[in-house]
Amino acid sequence: MKDVKHILLPVVVLLICSCAGDVKIVGDTGEEPDIFPDYKEVTIPVNIAPLNFVLNDVEGADTRLFIEGAQQRIVVKGDDGSFDIPLRKWKKLLEKAQGEKLTLTIARKYNDGWKTLRPFTISVVADKVDPYIAYRLIAPGYIVWKKMGIYQRCVEDFTQSPIFENKLTTYNCVNCHMFRSRNPERIIFHARNRHGGMVYADKNKIEKLNTKTDKTITPLVYGFWHPTSDYVAFSTNQTRLVNFMHNENYMEVYDFESDVVVYNTVTHEIMSCPQLSSSKAFETFPAFSPDGKSLYFCSADSVAPMPERYLETHYSLCRIDFDAATGTFGNHVDTLYNARQTKMSVSFPRISPDGRYLCFTLHKYGNFSIWQRDADLCMIDLSTGQMQMLDDVNSQQSESYHSWSSNNRWMVFSSRRVDGLYTRPFFTYIDKQGNAHKPFMLPQRNPRKFYSELMYSYNIPEFIEGKVTLSQQAIARYMRNTEPERVVYKE
Numbered sequence: 001m002k003d004v005k006h007i008l009l010p011v012v013v014l015l016i017c018s019c020a021g022d023v024k025i026v027g028d029t030g031e032e033p034d035i036f037p038d039y040k041e042v043t044i045p046v047n048i049a050p051l052n053f054v055l056n057d058v059e060g061a062d063t064r065l066f067i068e069g070a071q072q073r074i075v076v077k078g079d080d081g082s083f084d085i086p087l088r089k090w091k092k093l094l095e096k097a098q099g100e101k102l103t104l105t106i107a108r109k110y111n112d113g114w115k116t117l118r119p120f121t122i123s124v125v126a127d128k129v130d131p132y133i134a135y136r137l138i139a140p141g142y143i144v145w146k147k148m149g150i151y152q153r154c155v156e157d158f159t160q161s162p163i164f165e166n167k168l169t170t171y172n173c174v175n176c177h178m179f180r181s182r183n184p185e186r187i188i189f190h191a192r193n194r195h196g197g198m199v200y201a202d203k204n205k206i207e208k209l210n211t212k213t214d215k216t217i218t219p220l221v222y223g224f225w226h227p228t229s230d231y232v233a234f235s236t237n238q239t240r241l242v243n244f245m246h247n248e249n250y251m252e253v254y255d256f257e258s259d260v261v262v263y264n265t266v267t268h269e270i271m272s273c274p275q276l277s278s279s280k281a282f283e284t285f286p287a288f289s290p291d292g293k294s295l296y297f298c299s300a301d302s303v304a305p306m307p308e309r310y311l312e313t314h315y316s317l318c319r320i321d322f323d324a325a326t327g328t329f330g331n332h333v334d335t336l337y338n339a340r341q342t343k344m345s346v347s348f349p350r351i352s353p354d355g356r357y358l359c360f361t362l363h364k365y366g367n368f369s370i371w372q373r374d375a376d377l378c379m380i381d382l383s384t385g386q387m388q389m390l391d392d393v394n395s396q397q398s399e400s401y402h403s404w405s406s407n408n409r410w411m412v413f414s415s416r417r418v419d420g421l422y423t424r425p426f427f428t429y430i431d432k433q434g435n436a437h438k439p440f441m442l443p444q445r446n447p448r449k450f451y452s453e454l455m456y457s458y459n460i461p462e463f464i465e466g467k468v469t470l471s472q473q474a475i476a477r478y479m480r481n482t483e484p485e486r487v488v489y490k491e
Contacts (some may be wrong), residue, residue: 168476197484269270
């Protein structure tokens with residue numbers, strides 16, 4: 001039947017009415033459309049912004065896009081191969097197409113008339129995505145930079161706004177933003193150099209803290225909020241950064257020392273235990289479980305000398321009990337992924353809010369997966385212990401930092417798959433069976449212009465459940481005019 005269909009279709013003349021006039025389709029080329037971003041056969045949430053895209057290599061040609069589903073149709077006139085889908089029509093179509101597929105057909109005008117390219121589909125699911133993501137925008141080299149900032153983007157439209165920009169504090173480094181359970185009203189981030197300190201801000205107060213103590217290696221670094229109490233887990237790392245001239249991985253960051261600690265935001269106390277601060281191991285990347293009773297982290301045997309043996313460091317995925325009521329740790333450490341056996345390395349463990357799935361980045365060595373081309377996303381079903389590589393998500397370039405949505409159905413993650421240099425945010429749907437669907441890149445109004453002109457990488461994409469309304473000017477004034485308050489180490 002398929003062969004008969006392709007024989008008959010070119011001789012069928014279709015009349016499609018659009019706001020741009022009548023377009024008579026005289027045939028079907030059968031060609032696969034070459035589009036950017038690649039939105040073919042992806043799964044999207046009902047509340048996502050229009051998936052505008054570009055048809056490549058059609059400069060100057062007349063084009064049309066027909067989107068059909070749920071007995072609705074949107075017709076979009078191409079602008080040099082670029083399709084800007086009307087927001088209101090798109091939202092109305094998605095609302096009616098929940099649980100169904102949209103069919104997208106591109107038509108191009110040739111010398112002998114209008115012909116269609118091979119159609120593709122997009123699946124629409126009723127599971128909404130959190131309306132905002134937060135991220136840092138930074139030059140990809142991490143060494144030579146001036147302007148950077150932490151921003152938020154409404155994924156239901158194309159609106160981006162700053163959470164904090166470093167131009168307000170003499171262009172110092174700002175990084176490692178985190179929110180308590182995706183709550184936009186409570187944020188922590190780090191500021192380095194002038195006006196430096198760990199910044200805590202909510203709707204009632206602002207604090208700037210000096211988190212270096214006599215018992216900790218460095219100020220606090222990678223963090224994760226406890227879901228229900230006033231604790232935040234951090235690593236404290238002495239690291240080095242190296243750029244390579246002749247290596248497929250352009251950059252490497254490695255540990256000289258690292259421990260994991262827990263900070264109390266009310267008492268301003270830091271605490272740890274021997275299992276998290278061993279001189280014989282590098283501990284890093286902590287993450288609390290959704291019930292707050294477990295602390296996951298990555299741990300590698302400390303090797304010497306460094307950096308000569310950095311290729312031999314392999315981080316296991318570990319877990320220790322935590323009692324928020326008493327602020328105490330368990331005595332036993334469980335190993336969920338044993339790097340000593342696999343000679344692979346784990347970074348960025350993140351657990352779905354329902355506690356079922358744990359996703360992490362798996363790579364050949366070390367803990368700086370952001371620049372390792374082989375870095376891929378891997379997921380463990382914590383109810384069964386079964387582990388799977390997310391093959392439908394991973395690419396030939398680095399997949400690294402990731403964050404879960406509040407309803408467990410979506411992950412946003414960083415990927416360099418577009419050009420191998422810049423990280424871009426991608427979304428993947430995790431269905432109820434734990435299957436990860438083909439991801440799609442963060443939509444933009446004009447993706448060709450936006451992504452070709454943006455000279456910054458998206459760093460640490462985090463879902464948040466609403467817009468951050470904290471005043472960055474008030475935070476900046478506090479940072480400029482206040483000395484950091486010291487925290488203490490609790491024995």
